[in-house]
Amino acid sequence: MKIRLENITKTFKTTTAVSNLSFTIEDGEMICLLGPSGCGKSTTLSMVAGLEQPTEGEIYFDDVPMSGVQAENRDIGMVFQNYALYPHMSVQDNILFPLKMHHVPKAQRRERLEKISNMLQIQELLHRKPGQLSGGQQQRVAIARALIKEPKILLLDEPFSNLDARLRIELRDDIRALQQKLKITTIFVTHDQEEAMSISDRILLMKNGVLQQYSTPQEMYRTPVNLFVASFLGNPPINKLPCTLRDGVITLPGINGWKPDALEPVFCGEVQEQAVLGVRPEDILVVTEGEHLTAQVAAIQTLGKEVYLRLHHGEHTLTACLSWDHDYSIGDTLKLKLRKCYLFPSEGGL
Amino acid sequence: MRTNRLTDSPPVRFALRYKAWLYLLPALLVITVFQIYPICKSFLMGFYTDFDYLKDEVYAWGFDNFRNLMRDADFALAIKNTMRLALVAAPLSIAVSLLFAVLLNSDIRCRKVFQSIYFLPFVTSMVAVSIVWAWMLNKDFGLVNAILKVFGVKKIAWLTDPNMTLPILVVLCIWKGLGYRVIIFLAGLQGIDPRYYQAARLDGARAMNRFFHITLPQLGPTVFFLSITTVIDVFKTFDEVYVMYAKEPGPLKSGLTIVYYIFDKFYHNWSFAAAAAASFVLFLIVLAITLLQFGVVRLVALYDERRTSR
Structure with a gap:
């Protein structure tokens, strides 16, 4: 699904989290929202998800305006920073929860559960509680829960920040492969420039709520539009x-x-x-x-x-x-x- | 290991070893003298059949008090009334408190004001409150009938109609414990990670589903705690009956609770042993119900485990 933001502004009481942001994400693209903490990238993601309403501007999914459409009706899968798995439910119930909420027939639920748990290799974990899983396993379960309803859009909020370096790279590649296989429009938020460069089609770099540059990783690295972009990318x-x-x-x-x-x-x-x-x-x-x-x-x-x-x-x-x-x-x-x-x-x- | 002469001396070692007990001693002493000893004593008193109360001399022991209790129609009525009250009042007051807590937990205006209003009965004397209620429920001059009159309802004899006793006591029970239970529920609600709600919304869960699938299971321990304390609270119902019905157990004894029965036996009949025996039975009933509640919780947990490990 194509996502288009038009002149989005979000203010909280006295602070402006996002100001006059406009960009378009093509169908099947993987976009990374990058920037230092407090730059408004998480707020932007929340607005796309429908958890926050923009103060001004409009968000379009395939040219349909989304203002007034609640998060529960937006057909979005989301993976939260700390995964937000329901602690009182087993892994299986966690993954099946979206289907239950959408009244999918039981036989179809089983089928889809099997498919998604095979894809993410979590068949062994289905009967455990989230508290009994490692960080990487929780991450996979959260992705399974986000994808089982086969949404048109996948949102990932700092999905790797709670994982150790080796696992981070492994899951990063897994997510990229999965995204390309499913051709699902994906937005993912990070403050890690290396992560952004390695798996996204395009990077959207923000600072203090203002868009700095929106381009492919190569372009951003080779032709930065300003000193901030140039210094944010690259290590050292x-x-x-x-x-x-x-x-x-x-x-x-x-x-x-x-x-x-x-x-x-x-x-x-x-x-x-x-x-x-x-x-x-x-x-x-x-x-x-x-x-x-x-x-x-x-x-x-x-x-x-x-x-x-x-x-x-x-x-x-x-x-x-x-x-x-x-x-x-x-x-x-x-x-x-x-x-x-x-x-x-x-x-x-x- | 390094040796130290001071800490090696026997009294100091003794003190160090039982340090925790030393700290607990003052409180334990008070509790033992004023609570544990009387409880044991009144438990034993239930078995006195012939004794001199003033001299504390017991001439004969036996089960006569309990036998008499079982034969007493009033005691059976007291148990029946209390049970009915507990069955209706406890679940209702938990449900109502949860409703108010959820409302207060949402972003409404004057939330602190409402919280204080709900907490008011908790810090007010039950006797004073009961007098006010008795006055409000007065058939001829009461506020309740005056308001009902506006809507064209005929005068209701709240305090003299035996069918009205249970509803009045239920409402009173819900109202008086509301503040306390709302505070406990609010603490529980505040402990739920808001991300669960965000995740549930994206999973397509509407407000009702979020309440039943996130809020309620997450509040499980809180509900359990309140269900135990509320049942015990209801079983202790006495002051409101005594004050509201002018020292009577309500019309046709419809407000005769177990504690009222005990009080009556003790102060009006001077039959201390019978009162002691009745207290003991009350204790057994409360204990049984509490154990039952624990059992239910364990059963639910077991069922949940079975289901997930299938």
Whole structure:
């Protein structure tokens, strides 16, 4: 089902949680609502679910306005952050609850229960109570409960935040595979940029209730619309250096031996004379000649296949992410070349 | 292990070992003297058949008191009245309290004001309340009949019609315990994670279904606790009857409860042993009903387990 939000605003007493948000999700897409905590992503999800009513604007499912349609009539499956499994019911009763509420015939209930529990591999757990399950198992049961009524829309609210790292990746892939198999329109909320990048078709990045960028993960990473988007995505985060731009030439105050030769920055926004130069850690290369600047190694962090270097030049600090084919030691002076860089308008201070 | 001379000395070790008991001692002492001892004594008194009350000398023991009790038509009536009252008043007052608690738990205005109003009877003397009720229910000058008159209802002899006694006592019972039970229910309701309701809404459950499938099962322990305390409360019904019906057990003894019977035997007939025996029977009845309630809960849990582990 296609979902369209038009000029949605949500205010709680004095605070505005979401302001003038508009976007469209195509049928069968998996969208991630991403942003720091308190950015309005959970509120947006609640409004799509029908648990909250927007103060202004309209939500359309397949061009049908949803205002006045209660959550119980919206045909949505939802997985909550802490799963919200009914503790007094067995796993089986939990999963069957939506069918019971929709008065599905008993024979069909059994059939669907069997199908969904096979799909999520929870046949062994059906007679247990939620309290007797591990986090990952509860997660699967919650997904089964959300999907058994075969909804047109699936909503996931921070579905992986209570799981350990290994399980998180495993379930992440499972959910993506399931979503693509069922071709169900899915919105999922997270504050983890890696999670968002890895499984969504498109990411919707929010900050303080305002939409920042809505695009594919690649596009968002490669052509961020502003400094916030650029710094929110990527780990380690993008390096930010204050610079000035005159006649297309970038100068970095306080950096000696800066040679902006053949540097073609990506312009992100209306860049004035005072600007910020953004460089992703993986775009810094160590070269023997043709360098843009030099810096000293201040700290080394090895992560197996790659190595993070903290580099100092005067008062500036840069982080570089390099493949571990060369041993570096603290105090080394390296010649650095910037493979790619971004220019952002200076946002007062930095 | 590190040894310490102070903590090794026998009296200190003794004190440390029974520290908890030392803290409990003052309260235990008071309870023993003023509650446990009298309970034991009155239990024994039920078996006195010949005794001197003032000198506390017992000449003969036996089951005569209980035998007389079983033959006494008044006692049978008292049990019947109390049972009927408990059967109607206890479930009704729990249901009504739950209804009010659910209403108060929703976002209504002046919620604190309502809460205080409901709690008022609980902090008011039952005697004072009963006098006011007796006055309101007066056939000729009472508020209730005055209001009913507006709707064209003829005067009802609330306090002199034996058929009206049970309904009046039921209403009084619901009203007087409402505040207490609402508070207990509110605490239970507040303990339910709101996400269960959100999940249930998305699962397609309407308000009624949410109440029966989420609220009620989640309140299970609260309902159980209240069903026990309410039944015990109803079995202790006495003051309202005594005051409202001017020291009589209601018209045609329709308000004769077990506690009224005990009181009557004790203060009016001076037959202390009979009163003691009746108290003992009351204790046995309450105990039996409480055990029955525990049994039902265990049975339900067992059934639930069987069903899910099938």
